[in-house]
Amino acid sequence: MTITKPVNNVRPRPTLSAGIPSSAIVVAVLAGAFFVLPFIALLAGITWSDLPELLTSRSALDALWLSLRTASAATAICIVFGVPLALVLARSNFPGRTLMRSVVLVPLVIPPVVAGIVLTEAFGRRGLIGEQLSALGIDIAFTTAAVVLAQTFVSLPFMVTTLESHLASSGEHYERVALSLGSSKWRTFWTVTLPLLRPGLVSGVVLTFARALGEFGATITFAGSLQGTTRTMPLEIYLAREADPDAAVALSLVLILIAVLVIAVAYFRPKHPHR
Amino acid sequence: MKRALTTLTTMASVIILMLTGCSANSSTPEVSESDATATGEEATLNVLAAASLQKSLEEISEEFTAQHPDVTIDFNFAGSATLVHNLDSGSPADILASADELNMDKAEQAHLIDADTRTLFASNTLVGIVPVDNPAQVSNLQEATANGVNLVICAPQVPCGALSQRLAEAVGVNLQPASEEQQVVDVLGKVRSGQADAGLVYATDAGLAPNEVSTFEIEGADEELNYYPIARTANSEHPDVAETFIEFVKSDTGRSILEAHGFTTP
Numbered sequence: 001m002t003i004t005k006p007v008n009n010v011r012p013r014p015t016l017s018a019g020i021p022s023s024a025i026v027v028a029v030l031a032g033a034f035f036v037l038p039f040i041a042l043l044a045g046i047t048w049s050d051l052p053e054l055l056t057s058r059s060a061l062d063a064l065w066l067s068l069r070t071a072s073a074a075t076a077i078c079i080v081f082g083v084p085l086a087l088v089l090a091r092s093n094f095p096g097r098t099l100m101r102s103v104v105l106v107p108l109v110i111p112p113v114v115a116g117i118v119l120t121e122a123f124g125r126r127g128l129i130g131e132q133l134s135a136l137g138i139d140i141a142f143t144t145a146a147v148v149l150a151q152t153f154v155s156l157p158f159m160v161t162t163l164e165s166h167l168a169s170s171g172e173h174y175e176r177v178a179l180s181l182g183s184s185k186w187r188t189f190w191t192v193t194l195p196l197l198r199p200g201l202v203s204g205v206v207l208t209f210a211r212a213l214g215e216f217g218a219t220i221t222f223a224g225s226l227q228g229t230t231r232t233m234p235l236e237i238y239l240a241r242e243a244d245p246d247a248a249v250a251l252s253l254v255l256i257l258i259a260v261l262v263i264a265v266a267y268f269r270p271k272h273p274h275r
Numbered sequence: 276m277k278r279a280l281t282t283l284t285t286m287a288s289v290i291i292l293m294l295t296g297c298s299a300n301s302s303t304p305e306v307s308e309s310d311a312t313a314t315g316e317e318a319t320l321n322v323l324a325a326a327s328l329q330k331s332l333e334e335i336s337e338e339f340t341a342q343h344p345d346v347t348i349d350f351n352f353a354g355s356a357t358l359v360h361n362l363d364s365g366s367p368a369d370i371l372a373s374a375d376e377l378n379m380d381k382a383e384q385a386h387l388i389d390a391d392t393r394t395l396f397a398s399n400t401l402v403g404i405v406p407v408d409n410p411a412q413v414s415n416l417q418e419a420t421a422n423g424v425n426l427v428i429c430a431p432q433v434p435c436g437a438l439s440q441r442l443a444e445a446v447g448v449n450l451q452p453a454s455e456e457q458q459v460v461d462v463l464g465k466v467r468s469g470q471a472d473a474g475l476v477y478a479t480d481a482g483l484a485p486n487e488v489s490t491f492e493i494e495g496a497d498e499e500l501n502y503y504p505i506a507r508t509a510n511s512e513h514p515d516v517a518e519t520f521i522e523f524v525k526s527d528t529g530r531s532i533l534e535a536h537g538f539t540t541p
Contacts, residue, residue, distance in 0.1 A: 124468055126468065142454050142470070223454075224455075239430055241357070
């Protein structure tokens with residue numbers, strides 16, 4: 001017995017090349033290969049039998065745990081500071097706004113090692129602010145707090161720019177309605193602005209966390225490198241290259257897996273019904 | 276479609292050209308070897324050298340090229356492990372000079388160097404450094420390892436860190452560093468910026484920031500030396516020129532430059 005399929009199911013699928021020049025497809029395939037091949041090469045280079053031992057070494061576990069803790073802390077700080085900053089940049093009109101917006105982007109474009117030097121000048125023991133803190137008995141040099149500070153500095157722009165573009169595209173319509181109905185500014189923020197900002201916040205958190213997790217240059221310049229205190233995964237990988245390249249490859253695999261997981265959580269979540 | 280094909284063939288030929296270009300370089304040293312039998316021939320030497328050798332080797336190469344005007348010397352200064360890794364990955368090189376024998380052993384085991392040309396040309400010792408105002412009042416290794424003193428050393432995985440551990444064991448102190456850096460210059464940087472109260476560096480690096488750091492001698496440091504080996508690579512395109520350069524590094528001229536920078540020479 002044959003089943004006749006409903007008409008709408010047999011319509012031809014859109015062809016892949018519609019509107020795309022064939023040469024662009026060739027280049028796209030090459031570009032894709034360029035991205036994927038290094039990861040395949042990494043997988044091919046792993047001695048799988050040694051993997052459990054390499055990944056459960058004391059130094060590797062310390063580095064992983066430290067990375068997860070510091071990147072989470074930096075992300076939390078970026079939410080607390082990033083939301084108000086993005087609100088001000090997106091929805092207020094003050095003379096230095098464009099300048100301010102450019103300043104926020106600076107950590108994004110300077111090399112991380114420069115970020116480390118800048119942070120040392122400010123928060124180092126002889127720095128502008130660090131000296132005052134030192135006098136008060138607060139010394140953040142070579143502490144885990146210094147790692148979080150470095151990660152926050154380099155990843156805050158990701159949070160702010162992501163939120164700002166969401167705020168700009170969603171407009172202020174709903175807030176105006178809420179305010180006209182007598183809601184306070186504070187209540188409007190919590191019940192209207194923040195829920196509407198949710199998708200932006202999710203992307204912002206993902207990008208911020210990923211950047212904080214990968215932070216290397218500012219950390220090694222500003223915070224130092226000591227197992228369990230300041231030596232995060234990227235620093236551990238860089239050091240492992242010196243003595244044990246296999247361990248460096250194995251640890252790289254862990255960071256790649258975390259990255260894939262983070263991207264999966266961010267972009268393959270169920271679609272929000274409203275948007 | 277025709278355009279796609281053109282693009283593809285262009286790219287393929289570029290890639291093939293690049294690939295064959297590389298292999299021609301590495302697999303046919305014999306061809307160029309004959310060109311460079313006399314040191315009067317034009318040649319470019321690629322020298323992979325430990326970062327701590329930068330100033331001395333650059334000066335030595337200036338003297339060398341003054342005597343051999345047809346020779347150009349290109350340096351790649353980096354950590355010794357990185358250099359061996361680069362060499363193993365096919366980085367074009369004629370000479371390898373590492374900051375420790377361990378990494379040169381690795382290169383020799385992988386047949387990356389010509390073992391017959393391997394020779395020690397310098398040695399280095401460790402000294403302690405403090406910021407000039409010496410906030411923690413450190414004047415010897417014991418004081419540098421006291422509680423509350425931010426001591427910065429090299430990580431044990433790199434040559435200067437391995438030497439620091441050996442020295443600490445020999446002297447009988449327990450190093451409790453605030454940070455273990457990847458390179459000597461990073462230790463120097465942390466001390467000269469005042470982030471750290473004290474650091475252990477090579478004697479040759481201590482002199483790089485005379486206005487910002489003061490040096491203290493470590494008792495027993497002259498017993499624990501770091502030896503610098505140099506060798507011609509197995510794939511050198513100009514083996515004779517390379518060996519002439521190695522001889523020059525070991526000559527009186529080379530030695531006096533190395534000593535001026537704080538190295539001890541054999």
